[in-house]
Amino acid sequence: MDECGLSIQHTSSHSNSNTSSTLHVISLSSIHFNGNPFCLLYKLISNETRLTYLDLSLNYYQIPLESLTFIWNMNSLSHLDLSDNDLSGHIPREIKRMHNLSFLDLSSNNLSGPIPREIESMHNLSFLDLSFKTLSGPIPWEIWNVGELSYLSLAGNRLDGSITNSISNLKHLTFLDFSSSKLRFDKHAMNSLGKLCRLQTLSLYDNNITQEFSQVLQSLSSCAHKSLVSLTLSNTQLWGSVPNIIDNFTSLEALYVGSNQLNGTISEGIAQLSWLEDLDLSYNNLNGVVSSNHFSNLSRLRYLDLSNNQALVFNLSTDWIPPFQLEQIGLRSCKIGPMFPKWLLTQQNLAAVDISGAQISDIVPESFWSSVPSTLEQFNMSNNMIYGVLPDLSTFQSLYQFDMSSNNLSGAVPSFPGNCFELNLNNNNKLSQGLYRFLCPKTEMNLGFLNLSNNLFSEMLPDCWRYFPSLKILNLQNNNIGGKLSSSIVSLNILQALHMRNNTISGELPKSWVNSPYLVVLDLAYNSLSGYIPPTFGNGFKNLSVLSLRNNHFSMAIPSSLCQLSSLLVLDLSNNHLSGTLPKCLSDLTEMVSAKHFPQTINTSYTVQSSLYDSDIAWFMWKRKEHSFDDLSGLYKGIDISNNNLQGPIPNEISSLAGLVFLNLSQNNLSGGIPSGIGQLTSLEFLDLSHNRLSGEIPTSLASISYLEILDLSENNLSGRIPSGTQLQGFDESAYMGNPGLCGAPLPTCLGDERTPIVQNGDNTAQPNEHGSDDLFLGLYISVVLGVITGFWGVCGSLVLKRSWRRAFFRFLDDTKDKVYVLVVVDIARACRRS
The missing domain is CATH 3.80.10.10 (Ribonuclease Inhibitor)
Structure with missing residues (x-):
C-alpha cells in the first residue's frame, strides 16, 4: 500500500476482501482511502482471471471512469458496483467486453454524455442502474434488446425524446425508474409499459405524460396491473x-x-x-x-x-x-x-x-393528546380556528416540528421537549402567558426556529439565551414584551434572523454585540431602545442584509462601522434622534452599489428547510407605506434615515449606490446642495429629501432617472429653474413646494419665460427678458407664417397648375351653391304652409 501512497481512514464493518491465491470477490465499499486506491487494485487483480464480484461503492474517488481500463478488460466479472463516487467522464464503449456482467451500478457519480449503444452486447445483464448523473441524449434503442434486464433505473438524468414501443421487449423487467428524466410518454409508450407482465415498480415522476389519468390506467391494465406493487406518477401533468x-x-x-x-x-x-x-x-x-x-x-x-x-x-x-x-x-x-x-x-x-x-x-380534546403516541415527530394544525389551551407537551420526546400558528389559542406557552427544533405559535391572538418560563428552561433546548409573534405577551425579556445555542430564527415581533436586550444574546452564534419589532424593549444595544457572522435580518423597529449605536456594531455582521432600527430613541452619530455591512440591502434608521453627518463611507455598501433591481443570489446561509418559516422576512417603508417581504431574493435595496437630526451636506459618495431603489433623507437638517451625480442612481424609484435646508439648484442629472415614481424636494431652500425633462415636469407641484426660489413647470414659470408687458418708461420700449424668450417667439412666428404659406400654395397652386382639378373644383362650388339654394327655398315653403 505504501507504493500507492494509500492509507485507510475508515473500514466499514461489513467490508471484506478475499485475498486468497485466486480472488473471486473483492468488496471495498465505504473504505475511504487517502490517495488512489486503483493503484492497489490494479496490483491485486491485474492478473486475475476469475474475479466475479467487485464492489468499490461509497468511496468518492475523483477519477475519470475511462481510465479504469483494467476493469473493462475483466471478462469474468458478473457484479460491478462503482456507485456513490465522484467518477467523471463518459461511460466507455469498452464496456461491451464484459459479456458475463449481470449487475452494473454506476449511479450517483458525475458521469456525462450519452448512454453507449454497446450496452446491447451485455446479454446477461439483469441489473442496470445509471441514475442520478448528468447523462444526456436519447435512450438508445439497443438497450431494449438486453432481454434479461429485470432492474433498470435511469432516474435523474438529462435524457430527451420519448420511449419507444420496443420497451415491451423487456419481458423480465420488475423494476423501472425513469424519475426526473424529462422524457415524453405518449399513449403508445404507456401501452407498451402495460405489456410488461412482471413489472412491480414503475416510477415516472417528473416526466411528461400529459394524458387523462383514466387513459394511463387503461393502458397499464393490459397486463402490468396484475403485478404492479408501486406506481409513481407524480408531477406528470x-x-x-x-x-x-x-x-x-x-x-x-x-x-x-x-x-x-x-x-x-x-x-x-x-x-x-x-x-x-x-x-x-x-x-x-x-x-x-x-x-x-x-x-x-x-x-x-x-x-x-x-x-x-x-x-x-x-x-x-x-x-x-x-x-x-x-x-x-x-x-x-x-x-x-x-x-x-x-x-x-x-x-x-x-x-x-x-x-x-x-x-x-373547535377545541382539541384532552383525550387526543393522551392518545397520541410519544413517538410523534411532526404536528401541524395551523391556520384553523382552534381555541383552548395547549397542554404540557414535554412528554413527546421525539417531537421535532410543532405548528399551531394562526388559531385562537389562549393561556400560556406550554413546555416542549428539549429535542424540538421548530416551534411556531405565531398569530394566536389570546396567547399571553408563560413566556419568561419558556425562555428560561432548566435544561438546554435544541430549538432552531422559534416564532411567538403576533400574540399578547407582555412579560419582561429574560437573560437566558445561553439555553438556546442552536437558535437560527427568533421571531417575537408584534407583542408587548418589555425589558432589555441582554448581552447574552451575543451567545447565539448561529443566529440568522432576529425579529423583535413592535414591542416595548428598552435600554441600549449590547456593546459586546460585535460578531454575528450568520445574521442576515436584524429588526428591532418600533421599540424604546436608546443610547448610541456602538462604534463597533456591525464589524462582524458580514452577511447582514436587513437592518431596521426605526422608531426608537437612538442618539448621537451614525457609526462608520455600519459601512462595513457589505451585504446590506435595506438600512432603516428613521424616526430616531441621530445627529452628526451622513458617513461618506456609505459607498462601501457593496451590495447597494450593484444596479440589479432584484438580487439573484445573496451570499448568506439564510435558509430554513421548513414549511413553518412563512412569516415576513423584512418590513420597511416603501413609497410612504409600510410593506413586508417574505423573500430576500426579491427585496428592494434602499436607505431610510428620515426624521432625525442629521446635519451637514449629503456626501457625493452616495451617488455611487447605483442599486438603490429608495432613498429617504427627509426631515433632517441637511444643508448644502443635492449631489450633482445623483443621476447615477439609475434604479431609484423613490426619492424624498424634503424638510431639510438644502440649497442651490436641482442637478440636471436628476431628470435622467427614468424609473423615478415618487419625488419630494419640498420645504428646502432650493432655487433656480426645475430642469427640463418629462420625469420632473410630471410630478405634482407639491413635490417642489416650500422652495421660494424654485420656478418652472410644474411650479409657476420663471421670470422672463413669458413675454413681459410693455412698460412705459418714457421711450415706449419693452425690457428684454434674460432667458431669450424673444428668440422663442420669433421662432414661433416664423413657423406659423411658413405653415400658412405652405397650406395656401398646396391647395391654390394645384388649382392654378392643373386644369382638370380647377374645373372639378369650380363644378363642386356650383353644385354646392345649387343645393344650398334648393334647401333654403324648400324650408321657406314649408314654413309658409304651417303658418
Missing part, C-alpha cells in the same frame, strides 16, 4: 378524476399521483386496493366528497396525503372508526371542519400530522 378502473390494480401497495391537475372526484373503487399502504393524491384540484366508503378495505394504509385539494370535502361520522392505523396524515387545506375529527383519537402510530387550513373551529 395528468388530469381527470380518480376513475373506477383503479380497482383493477389490486396488488398495489403504493400509489403516488401528487402534483398533477387531477380535477374530478375520487372513485370509491379505491377501497378495493386492500394491500395499499401509501396513498398520495396531494396538490391536485380534486373535488367531491370523501366518505368512509373510500377507506372500507384499506386496513394496511400507513401513509395518507390528500393535501391541497381545497374542494375535497370529508364527510365522516363522529363515531367512525377507521380500519387503518396511520403513521403519516396529510390533509392540508381539505374541508374537514368545523368539528375536530374524532377519528384521529383512534390512531395509535402517528408520527406526522398535517391538518392545517382545514376549517376546524
Whole structure:
C-alpha cells in the first residue's frame, strides 16, 4: 500500500476482501482511502482471471471512469458496483467486453454524455442502474434488446425524446425508474409499459405524460396491473378524476399521483386496493366528497396525503372508526371542519400530522393528546380556528416540528421537549402567558426556529439565551414584551434572523454585540431602545442584509462601522434622534452599489428547510407605506434615515449606490446642495429629501432617472429653474413646494419665460427678458407664417397648375351653391304652409 501512497481512514464493518491465491470477490465499499486506491487494485487483480464480484461503492474517488481500463478488460466479472463516487467522464464503449456482467451500478457519480449503444452486447445483464448523473441524449434503442434486464433505473438524468414501443421487449423487467428524466410518454409508450407482465415498480415522476389519468390506467391494465406493487406518477401533468378502473390494480401497495391537475372526484373503487399502504393524491384540484366508503378495505394504509385539494370535502361520522392505523396524515387545506375529527383519537402510530387550513373551529380534546403516541415527530394544525389551551407537551420526546400558528389559542406557552427544533405559535391572538418560563428552561433546548409573534405577551425579556445555542430564527415581533436586550444574546452564534419589532424593549444595544457572522435580518423597529449605536456594531455582521432600527430613541452619530455591512440591502434608521453627518463611507455598501433591481443570489446561509418559516422576512417603508417581504431574493435595496437630526451636506459618495431603489433623507437638517451625480442612481424609484435646508439648484442629472415614481424636494431652500425633462415636469407641484426660489413647470414659470408687458418708461420700449424668450417667439412666428404659406400654395397652386382639378373644383362650388339654394327655398315653403 505504501507504493500507492494509500492509507485507510475508515473500514466499514461489513467490508471484506478475499485475498486468497485466486480472488473471486473483492468488496471495498465505504473504505475511504487517502490517495488512489486503483493503484492497489490494479496490483491485486491485474492478473486475475476469475474475479466475479467487485464492489468499490461509497468511496468518492475523483477519477475519470475511462481510465479504469483494467476493469473493462475483466471478462469474468458478473457484479460491478462503482456507485456513490465522484467518477467523471463518459461511460466507455469498452464496456461491451464484459459479456458475463449481470449487475452494473454506476449511479450517483458525475458521469456525462450519452448512454453507449454497446450496452446491447451485455446479454446477461439483469441489473442496470445509471441514475442520478448528468447523462444526456436519447435512450438508445439497443438497450431494449438486453432481454434479461429485470432492474433498470435511469432516474435523474438529462435524457430527451420519448420511449419507444420496443420497451415491451423487456419481458423480465420488475423494476423501472425513469424519475426526473424529462422524457415524453405518449399513449403508445404507456401501452407498451402495460405489456410488461412482471413489472412491480414503475416510477415516472417528473416526466411528461400529459394524458387523462383514466387513459394511463387503461393502458397499464393490459397486463402490468396484475403485478404492479408501486406506481409513481407524480408531477406528470395528468388530469381527470380518480376513475373506477383503479380497482383493477389490486396488488398495489403504493400509489403516488401528487402534483398533477387531477380535477374530478375520487372513485370509491379505491377501497378495493386492500394491500395499499401509501396513498398520495396531494396538490391536485380534486373535488367531491370523501366518505368512509373510500377507506372500507384499506386496513394496511400507513401513509395518507390528500393535501391541497381545497374542494375535497370529508364527510365522516363522529363515531367512525377507521380500519387503518396511520403513521403519516396529510390533509392540508381539505374541508374537514368545523368539528375536530374524532377519528384521529383512534390512531395509535402517528408520527406526522398535517391538518392545517382545514376549517376546524373547535377545541382539541384532552383525550387526543393522551392518545397520541410519544413517538410523534411532526404536528401541524395551523391556520384553523382552534381555541383552548395547549397542554404540557414535554412528554413527546421525539417531537421535532410543532405548528399551531394562526388559531385562537389562549393561556400560556406550554413546555416542549428539549429535542424540538421548530416551534411556531405565531398569530394566536389570546396567547399571553408563560413566556419568561419558556425562555428560561432548566435544561438546554435544541430549538432552531422559534416564532411567538403576533400574540399578547407582555412579560419582561429574560437573560437566558445561553439555553438556546442552536437558535437560527427568533421571531417575537408584534407583542408587548418589555425589558432589555441582554448581552447574552451575543451567545447565539448561529443566529440568522432576529425579529423583535413592535414591542416595548428598552435600554441600549449590547456593546459586546460585535460578531454575528450568520445574521442576515436584524429588526428591532418600533421599540424604546436608546443610547448610541456602538462604534463597533456591525464589524462582524458580514452577511447582514436587513437592518431596521426605526422608531426608537437612538442618539448621537451614525457609526462608520455600519459601512462595513457589505451585504446590506435595506438600512432603516428613521424616526430616531441621530445627529452628526451622513458617513461618506456609505459607498462601501457593496451590495447597494450593484444596479440589479432584484438580487439573484445573496451570499448568506439564510435558509430554513421548513414549511413553518412563512412569516415576513423584512418590513420597511416603501413609497410612504409600510410593506413586508417574505423573500430576500426579491427585496428592494434602499436607505431610510428620515426624521432625525442629521446635519451637514449629503456626501457625493452616495451617488455611487447605483442599486438603490429608495432613498429617504427627509426631515433632517441637511444643508448644502443635492449631489450633482445623483443621476447615477439609475434604479431609484423613490426619492424624498424634503424638510431639510438644502440649497442651490436641482442637478440636471436628476431628470435622467427614468424609473423615478415618487419625488419630494419640498420645504428646502432650493432655487433656480426645475430642469427640463418629462420625469420632473410630471410630478405634482407639491413635490417642489416650500422652495421660494424654485420656478418652472410644474411650479409657476420663471421670470422672463413669458413675454413681459410693455412698460412705459418714457421711450415706449419693452425690457428684454434674460432667458431669450424673444428668440422663442420669433421662432414661433416664423413657423406659423411658413405653415400658412405652405397650406395656401398646396391647395391654390394645384388649382392654378392643373386644369382638370380647377374645373372639378369650380363644378363642386356650383353644385354646392345649387343645393344650398334648393334647401333654403324648400324650408321657406314649408314654413309658409304651417303658418
